[in-house]
Amino acid sequence: MTDSPEEQTEEVVEEVAAPEPEMFGCPMTESRGQLVLHVARDRYLDVAKQLADEGYAMCVDLTAVDYSKYMDRPLPASVSPERFEVVVNLLDITHSRRIRLRTQVPEADATIPTLFDLHPGTEAMEREVFDMFGIAFDGHPDPSRILMPEDWNGYPLRKDFQVGTIPVQFKGAAS
Amino acid sequence: MTMIADEGAQELRPRSELTARELLREVGSVLRLSEAEAAKLGDLPEDPDEDQTMVINMGPSHPSTHGVLRLMLELQGETVLRCKPIIGYLHTGMEKTGEQLTFMQGGTNVTRMDYASPLNNELVFSMATEKLLGIDGDIPERAQWMRMLLSELNRMSSHLLFMATNGMDLGAVSMMIYGWREREEVLRFFQKVTGLRMNHNFVRPGGLAADLPPGWRDDVLRILDLLPERLEEYDILMTGQPIWRERLQGVGVITPSEALALGATGPILRSTGVEWDLRRHDPYLRYDEVDFDIIVGSYGDAFDRYAIRLNEIRESMRIVRQILDKMPEGDYRIQDKKVTPPPRARIDESMEALIHHFKIFTEGFKVPEGEVYVAIESPRGEIGCYIASDGSPTPYRMHVRAPSFVNIQCLPHMMRGGLVADAVAVISSVDPVLGEVDR
Numbered sequence: 001m002t003d004s005p006e007e008q009t010e011e012v013v014e015e016v017a018a019p020e021p022e023m024f025g026c027p028m029t030e031s032r033g034q035l036v037l038h039v040a041r042d043r044y045l046d047v048a049k050q051l052a053d054e055g056y057a058m059c060v061d062l063t064a065v066d067y068s069k070y071m072d073r074p075l076p077a078s079v080s081p082e083r084f085e086v087v088v089n090l091l092d093i094t095h096s097r098r099i100r101l102r103t104q105v106p107e108a109d110a111t112i113p114t115l116f117d118l119h120p121g122t123e124a125m126e127r128e129v130f131d132m133f134g135i136a137f138d139g140h141p142d143p144s145r146i147l148m149p150e151d152w153n154g155y156p157l158r159k160d161f162q163v164g165t166i167p168v169q170f171k172g173a174a175s
Numbered sequence: 176m177t178m179i180a181d182e183g184a185q186e187l188r189p190r191s192e193l194t195a196r197e198l199l200r201e202v203g204s205v206l207r208l209s210e211a212e213a214a215k216l217g218d219l220p221e222d223p224d225e226d227q228t229m230v231i232n233m234g235p236s237h238p239s240t241h242g243v244l245r246l247m248l249e250l251q252g253e254t255v256l257r258c259k260p261i262i263g264y265l266h267t268g269m270e271k272t273g274e275q276l277t278f279m280q281g282g283t284n285v286t287r288m289d290y291a292s293p294l295n296n297e298l299v300f301s302m303a304t305e306k307l308l309g310i311d312g313d314i315p316e317r318a319q320w321m322r323m324l325l326s327e328l329n330r331m332s333s334h335l336l337f338m339a340t341n342g343m344d345l346g347a348v349s350m351m352i353y354g355w356r357e358r359e360e361v362l363r364f365f366q367k368v369t370g371l372r373m374n375h376n377f378v379r380p381g382g383l384a385a386d387l388p389p390g391w392r393d394d395v396l397r398i399l400d401l402l403p404e405r406l407e408e409y410d411i412l413m414t415g416q417p418i419w420r421e422r423l424q425g426v427g428v429i430t431p432s433e434a435l436a437l438g439a440t441g442p443i444l445r446s447t448g449v450e451w452d453l454r455r456h457d458p459y460l461r462y463d464e465v466d467f468d469i470i471v472g473s474y475g476d477a478f479d480r481y482a483i484r485l486n487e488i489r490e491s492m493r494i495v496r497q498i499l500d501k502m503p504e505g506d507y508r509i510q511d512k513k514v515t516p517p518p519r520a521r522i523d524e525s526m527e528a529l530i531h532h533f534k535i536f537t538e539g540f541k542v543p544e545g546e547v548y549v550a551i552e553s554p555r556g557e558i559g560c561y562i563a564s565d566g567s568p569t570p571y572r573m574h575v576r577a578p579s580f581v582n583i584q585c586l587p588h589m590m591r592g593g594l595v596a597d598a599v600a601v602i603s604s605v606d607p608v609l610g611e612v613d614r
Contacts, residue, residue, distance in 0.1 A: 032306050032547045058435050061548065061559055061576040070565040074544060087561065089548050089576070093435070093449070096456045100548060121438025124584050132270075147263035147613055156271055157572075163271060 277539030382508025441556025
């Protein structure tokens with residue numbers, strides 16, 4: 001947290017003034033004209049299912065962001081920021097519309113249910129997020145690293161994984 | 176931190192090492208099916224004898240794996256029972272690098288992802304940056320049409336490369352030379368415009384790096400006049416040939432619902448008959464002002480994917496002709512002092528312009544807070560760029576949704592139950608670019 005407590009309360013007051021728009025009980029915002037749904041982790045699977053029934057039948061992208069150095073990002077008042085955020089982009093090809101789900105994932109318990117049963121195409125993307133951020137996908141059929149070697153230490157896209165400070169790791173090489 | 180995921184092996188494990196449940200899970204994960212659906216499969220022997228099957232390794236350095244793709248195949252005789260693509264051999268942490276480079280420098284990074292269509296990568300990155308800056312509505316007309324011209328020519332060069340590699344993979348070796356010959360014509364034009372054959376870094380946030388060179392119209396017309404008869408040669412050499420058809424028809428079939436579930440886009444999705452092209456259904460640049468057809472297949476097999484790409488070259492030529500007619504005069508980049516460096520002539524006469532120039536290239540420009548996902552149609556499918564900005568000149572997080580990375584998940588599905596000889600045809604028809612898969 002880089003913000004002082006005073007600044008934060010001001011922000012909250014501003015946002016409470018207008019009623020938050022919502023969908024399926026989740027706060028909905030717009031980011032540069034794109035629809036964003038802030039889904040709580042326990043409703044993540046449920047909301048994804050409901051959206052799939054609404055027509056958002058294709059999961060085009062699943063990724064994550066490590067916000068540990070940017071905890072004061074703009075979020076709706078009812079969403080408390082956590083270190084990780086899983087970002088899912090859904091697409092409805094019949095109506096040609098998109099929606100983005102942002103789910104806060106705490107560092108202490110970095111797990112989230114898998115979307116695999118709903119969108120099998122997330123298999124590789126979830127493995128990539130696990131590989132790069134160390135977020136575990138509960139129920140994923142093949143929770144192994146996908147891009148890094150399987151004996152790699154650490155999660156490269158985390159902000160505390162510094163570039164150039166770790167000696168290059170190679171399997172079986174004499175160090 | 177509690178971790179529930181065990182970092183299991185990446186490789187395909189022999190059946191004897193697996194419990195029944197693990198096998199089911201693995202079949203499910205390989206086929207991208209849920210466990211319940213995997214249990215219902217009855218089309219293949221579910222538990223063949225261990226001594227009748229073998230697990231063989233194909234790649235990562237195999238001429239027809241398009242780079243460093245490694246496949247582990249479980250075979251019974253010549254039939255592929257299971258297949259698992261193992262990727263990451265070309266992983267260089269480009270998304271991490273993207274967090275170190277400013278928005279100004281970011282193009283040099285993303286252009287190296289899908290090296291067969293670099294201009295589309297730059298385009299999607301620039302469009303995402305422009306959307307974050309809020310200047311996406313102010314890009315000059317000429318810049319938009321120039322971007323479209325380059326994007327379509329790039330689609331042609333990428334599909335011509337596919338023609339070459341697809342021919343080579345299936346034994347039509349002369350096709351390899353032909354495809355490369357035609358691609359070279361397009362790359363020569365790129366070299367004249369951007370200075371480089373590949374990895375151009377020409378499309379930049381705010382517009383393009385330079386205007387089109389004198390005589391560009393004649394060069395494009397020369398390509399447009401040359402290609403139709405060459406494409407007809409391809410038809411004679413491949414499309415109508417019984418051997419070619421036998422080799423591709425009915426191979427690597429995928430249904431529309433499977434393609435949608437797997438997130439496949441581009442020619443793979445269109446080969447199943449689903450009419451989905453972002454140029455038409457989510458128009459960007461000025462694609463709503465040009466006339467073109469979306470090519471769709473009907474069987475979802477490797478032949479459809481070949482035919483779609485061949486005809487998309489023709490459609491791209493049709494678009495390029497319209498661009499030639501409609502190319503407006505004007506500026507090739509936005510005159511927004513925040514994003515655009517001052518012209519070279521101004522630097523000689525103005526101290527402020529020199530400082531401004533220096534600051535843009537050393538510090539970059541600040542991009543307001545926010546996050547945005549922009550997607551365009553690359554030759555391989557939907558390429559998307561997700562950028563989260565914290566208000567600094569470098570992206571806080573830059574993620575590229577690479578079409579090949581997602582499309583490659585179709586391989587196990589397409590190969591299941593097929594012959595090992597068809598595996599090469601299937602890989603080729605998915606047309607993965609490993610630079611983009613691994614990033």
